[in-house]
Amino acid sequence: xxxxxxxxxxxxxxxGHHQSWLALQEVIEVIGYNQLPxxxxxxxxxxxxxxxxxxxxxxxxxxxxxxxxxxxxYALKYExxxxxxxxxxxxxxxxxxxxxxSQ
Ligand code: SF4
Numbered sequence: 446x447x448x449x450x451x452x453x454x455x456x457x458x459x460x461g462h463h464q465s466w467l468a469l470q471e472v473i474e475v476i477g478y479n480q481l482p483x484x485x486x487x488x489x490x491x492x493x494x495x496x497x498x499x500x501x502x503x504x505x506x507x508x509x510x511x512x513x514x515x516x517x518x519y520a521l522k523y524e525x526x527x528x529x530x531x532x533x534x535x536x537x538x539x540x541x542x543x544x545x546x547s548q
Contacts, residue, residue, distance in 0.1 A: 462523045469519045472512050482506040483528075491527040500533050507531035 473481065483490045489503050507513055508531050517530020521541065526534050 465519050465523060469512075469515055472515050476511050480511060482510050490529070495535075500528070503528050504531045504533060504536075 478484050483506070492499065492503070494500075507516075507528065510516065510531075513531050517532060520529030520532065521537050524534075524537070528534070529537070532540070
């Protein structure tokens, strides 16, 4: 089980997409899925719009989430679509690109 004391570290040391996904699921299990803002309206986190106010409202909801750090760490590495960890797909893409450019 991933320690909730340092859940982000657990993600970066986990090997591969599947293991990281399982690690995120373990954290969600401990917290309780219903405690996550996205559990209230999952479809909002996979929007078909780029409308700025809408995206801001949804990413703001993530900021109240108890697992925003591990969720964001997982999504930065593996998720190309949707809102995860308080970031849109476009924001994550920019962060990944900036990381590659600075290496
Ligand atoms: S941080 Fe992740 S788990 Fe939390 S509400 Fe946002 S998308 Fe859902």
